[in-house]
Amino acid sequence: xxxxxxxxxxxxxxxxxxxxxxxxxxxxxxxxxxxxxxxxxxxxxxxxxxxxxxxxxxxxxxxxxxxxxxxxxxxxxxxxxxxxxxxxxxxxxxxxxxxxxxxxxxxxxxxxxxxxxxxxxxxxxxx
Amino acid sequence: xxxxxxxxxxxxxxxxxxxxxxxxxxxxxxxxxxxxxxxxxxxxxxxxxxxxxxxxxxxxxxxxxxxxxxxxxxxxxxxxxxxxxxxxxxxxxxxxxxxxxxxxxxxxxxxxxxxxxxxxxxxxxxxxxxxxxxxxxxxxxxxxxxxxxxxxxxxxxxxxxxxxxxxxxxxxxxxxxxxxxxxxxxxxxxxxxxxxxxxxxxxxxxxxxxxxxxxxxxxxxxxxxxxxxxxxxxxxxxxxxxxxxxxxxxxxxxxxxxxxxxxxxxxxxxxxxxxxxxxxxxxxxxxxxxxxxxxxxxxxxxxxxxxxxxxxxxxxxxxxxxxxxxxxxxxxxxxxxxxxxxxxxxxxxxxx
Numbered sequence: 001x002x003x004x005x006x007x008x009x010x011x012x013x014x015x016x017x018x019x020x021x022x023x024x025x026x027x028x029x030x031x032x033x034x035x036x037x038x039x040x041x042x043x044x045x046x047x048x049x050x051x052x053x054x055x056x057x058x059x060x061x062x063x064x065x066x067x068x069x070x071x072x073x074x075x076x077x078x079x080x081x082x083x084x085x086x087x088x089x090x091x092x093x094x095x096x097x098x099x100x101x102x103x104x105x106x107x108x109x110x111x112x113x114x115x116x117x118x119x120x121x122x123x124x125x126x127x
Numbered sequence: 128x129x130x131x132x133x134x135x136x137x138x139x140x141x142x143x144x145x146x147x148x149x150x151x152x153x154x155x156x157x158x159x160x161x162x163x164x165x166x167x168x169x170x171x172x173x174x175x176x177x178x179x180x181x182x183x184x185x186x187x188x189x190x191x192x193x194x195x196x197x198x199x200x201x202x203x204x205x206x207x208x209x210x211x212x213x214x215x216x217x218x219x220x221x222x223x224x225x226x227x228x229x230x231x232x233x234x235x236x237x238x239x240x241x242x243x244x245x246x247x248x249x250x251x252x253x254x255x256x257x258x259x260x261x262x263x264x265x266x267x268x269x270x271x272x273x274x275x276x277x278x279x280x281x282x283x284x285x286x287x288x289x290x291x292x293x294x295x296x297x298x299x300x301x302x303x304x305x306x307x308x309x310x311x312x313x314x315x316x317x318x319x320x321x322x323x324x325x326x327x328x329x330x331x332x333x334x335x336x337x338x339x340x341x342x343x344x345x346x347x348x349x350x351x352x353x354x355x356x357x358x359x360x361x362x363x364x365x366x367x368x369x370x371x372x373x374x375x376x377x378x379x380x381x382x383x384x385x386x387x388x389x390x391x392x393x394x395x396x397x398x399x400x401x402x403x404x405x406x407x408x409x410x411x412x413x414x415x416x417x418x419x420x421x422x423x424x425x426x427x428x429x430x431x432x433x434x435x436x437x438x439x440x441x442x443x444x445x446x447x448x449x450x451x452x453x454x455x456x457x458x459x460x461x462x463x464x465x466x467x468x469x470x471x472x473x474x475x476x477x478x479x
Contacts, residue, residue, distance in 0.1 A: 013148070013152070016152045037171070037173075039172070039173045039174060041174070041175075042172065042173070042174035042175075042198060084269055090360075091359070091360045091361070092359055092360075094361065096361070098352075098361070099361040100173070100180060100182065100360070100361065101360065101361075102173075102175065102180045104175055104178060104179070104180075107174075107175045108175075109173040109174070109175065109180055109182075111171070111173050111182065113171065119350070120366070120468065121350065122350045122351060122352025122363055122366055123184075123333060123349045123350045123351070124182070124184075124333050124335050124340055124349065124350075124351055124352070125335075125338070125351070125352040125353070125354055125361065125363055126335075126338050126339070126340050126351055126352070126353055126354065126367075126374045126375065126376040126411055127337075127338035127354035127360075127376055127378065127381065
């Protein structure tokens with residue numbers, strides 16, 4: 001019986017199929033590890049994979065008025081701030097995708113990206 | 128037909144079939160590569176403007192430049208047009224020259240006209256001429272205080288949207304009046320972001336201007352959490368599943384002062400000069416325009432649940448109301464799109 005493809009053709013086709021699958025990965029893959037992104041004056045200054053933090057540590061943010069950020073396993077917060085209302089510190093520990101805290105006078109924002117996403121978690125919060 | 132003839136007729140067929148399959152796969156790979164690259168161009172940015180956090184999540188071509196353009200535009204309209212605090216802005220100049228006509232840009236004149244229309248249609252529940260009262264209370268600033276009744280009475284006479292006159296791009300407010308665009312500014316920013324996203328052919332975007340949200344070009348619905356009025360900053364009480372619209376919320380929790388154990392929030396009732404007390408903790412409005420969703424959320428917060436319904440209908444807008452007794456009312460157009468998450472503290476009420 002005649003066959004349509006030779007062995008080499010099949011290998012080539014399988015290669016193309018794998019290539020297709022690889023190209024689809026970025027589209028359908030999960031959101032990655034839970035990552036804290038710190039913006040200072042609109043620019044990213046720190047990107048921290050919170051799932052890989054084993055011991056907590058602090059970071060000083062340079063913009064005035066100064067603040068300190070505490071990074072821990074799966075969480076991040078403004079620990080101290082020299083701004084008047086300290087709303088950034090009051091925002092508390094950020095632990096979920098989309099959680100945000102900001103220090104308006106200092107022009108800094110901390111956002112959590114990645115992490116688990118399902119129908120029950122918001123992509124954005126109106127307030 | 129002999130064997131040779133059969134072989135000869137099969138060979139080209141085999142080649143044609145193989146060529147067709149390879150061609151189809153090449154097309155598929157090109158499509159997937161394009162699709163993957165287009166989707167991979169995701170960009171997120173957070174910055175501070177208009178005294179609040181601006182967060183952007185964009186997908187499509189040239190997303191970083193688009194996000195930069197949007198934040199640039201928002202800062203520009205704050206500085207050049209809408210801020211009553213920044214010296215030299217158009218609103219600052221109108222307030223400075225109260226009683227005289229001031230020429231402004233067609234863009235700002237358009238925003239003023241639209242805002243004044245909501246002031247009129249809400250019967251003054253929204254009134255952009257409360258600027259002097261806003262400054263007197265100073266809620267959200269370091270100089271926030273509980274004013275004396277005489278101080279409030281002295282400024283109430285200046286409140287009245289109907290005294291604002293617009294002729295072409297000339298705007299005149301009455302003596303003693305002062306404009307405050309705080310109830311529409313974030314929504315205007317969403318509308319301007321929409322124009323840039325359209326021009327830049329952005330695939331999809333979720334833009335939050337201090338909690339006023341623009342959902343753009345999404346194929347799938349986006350989960351918009353409604354802030355829990357009695358929870359923390361990132362705490363939500365329910366989720367709206369929405370796409371291609373604007374969402375704004377007004378609540379009593381965002382900016383306030385506590386004097387002698389009593390809370391005074393920042394949304395003033397233009398008729399009394401005091402923080403609105405219509406029985407609501409918050410109202411979230413959904414419609415097609417940012418300016419309108421922002422303006423209507425303030426108007427509805429002042430009007431209260433029942434009185435807001437005709438106004439929402441007039442603008443083809445929908446809303447979620449949270450009352451002081453933790454009851455949640457959802458208008459018909461959002462039925463099936465809202466899910467209460469915090470069932471321990473809130474109760475979803477049936478609406479007729």
